Amino acid sequence: MTSMSVPEYIPLQALNSDVFRIIISALSGQDLRSLSLCCKWVRLDCVPFLFRSLTVKLYRPLHRDRFIDSVMWPFIRSLTLVDMCPDAGAPERSEEDLASYRPLRFAEDILTCGVFEPRVLADILTNMSGLGALTLDLPTGGAVPHGLPWKALKVVLSSTCLRELSLTCLRTTLSTPTDWPSELHALATMSLPPLTVLKYSLHPYRQAPRAYSSEMDVMSTLAERLHGSLVALELPLELANLHAMSHVQWPHLRELRLIGEFSPSPPLTLVSVLLNMPQLRALELKLTPLVGSDMPPIWPPDYVSADEGCPSFELETLTISYPHAHDKFFSHLAPTMHNLSLRCWPHYSTYQWRYADRYRWMTEGREWYCSVAMSSSLLRILQACPSSPLQGLEIEYRADDGDVSLLSHIVVAFPALTFLKVYRYREHADVTVPVEAIAQVLSALRLLRTLRLHLDFADTPERTMLSRRTRDLWYDQEELTEFRRGRLTNTARVFARLLAPSVGSIWMLHPADGRSEWAGFQVAPAGTAGTPDAEVKPICEFTSSS
Structure with a gap:
């Protein structure tokens, strides 16, 4: 009988350098930091990966000595600058209040x-020669926006490596120079980096x-000038010049x-923009109509395309809020989709529970309108x-x-579904939910x-507890706990018993103080828990809704 051979020790330095870098690139940030402490030569190889993505919080004006x-x-590939400026306004103060409240330190x-x-x-x-991605993260602050200076934005747009x-x-360029027309003309003619990604995200409930x-x-000038190079574009609808696009x-x-x-009177149909995007694979339209108006179709029945062929949209991901039952857009989709979302924005449950959660202020001063589609539509x-x-x-x-x-129809048309999210609301006269039938x-x-699942149970708790400090109504926590442990747990058991063995988790939406939450349940297949x-x-009972 031969003895088991002892594996030969191979020093890490003998590993091919390209293979070693591939291994380093696959490590998490924490593992990479741990490996970099091994020895000097390993750290030298880790440095380009340690600093490839960097986030810097700015509490004071940018200064080379504090950076x-x-x-x-040269190693930085992605840089995020987070504005922590003390001059940012508080939510409860107006511009006039802030001016007298404290002097400006830096602005x-x-x-x-x-x-x-x-x-x-x-x-x-200029000296970050390898920088390819830049994120400027400024808080929305409060009632008074805190914007990016126009000169700073010009510097960013002059960086050819981006x-x-x-x-x-x-909010950018809020305070514009007196010669704004000439500055805007300069933006229209200056040399811009060939950006492939442009994202401008404002708080949706601003x-x-x-x-x-x-x-x-x-934004109109940038979108118009960069249309030939952009691969991804994200804009607030209010800033999207659809005519130019x-x-x-x-x-x-x-x-x-x-x-x-x-807008109740859209300047043009969205399909006239989309038909100019032959490579489009992901489309997200989270739009909210105003009171007295309905969301128009993306492709109205009477719209005639200039292209006789009417090519299909080869989308892989599609999100549309308030979809229109007579929208021709859906019949022009190619069979290529992997993810589809037909929803309200925000979710109608947000409107139902807005007096009980963090969205209470969301619709104040607005005329947003939420018309939930009927199941037949x-x-x-x-x-x-x-x-x-x-x-x-x-x-x-x-x-x-x-x-x-x-x-x-869903189970027949889309049998390959691995993830399903359903917000189902009762008719106002209904008090029961056909859980077993669903x-x-x-x-x-x-x-x-x-x-x-959100099944809109009639016995969902409501706010009944009066806050002595704010005089607002809050949920009775014992009632919420009983609702989760009773109604939601029993509903999850019904689905676990009837659904396919492939299901691993079931989540049920419910209201909570400050937010909506998903109560999660792990499914133990029949027999594993000693039960038929x-x-x-x-x-987890505290996963926030999205």
């Missing part, structure tokens, strides 16, 4: 952030004004996201969509006579892994 060592600058005026020092920013971006630019939760003219000028081609655009209020939309290898589906509707037909229909989804039926156990 990361310039030796590391020249209350609308403009002072930490983005243009000259230092230009020095940093390929991705994200402006997150900020108060009026929803857009500033200077913002519209800048419909008159240019977008040959490389694969992702388009528009979020915001939809949603059925018509899904019937117009081609059968596709859909893996994720989100639907939001009010039940009518087409309730069972809608769910039955579970029985969905049991035909043999590949389903995750199910999220599948059983559930809580996963």
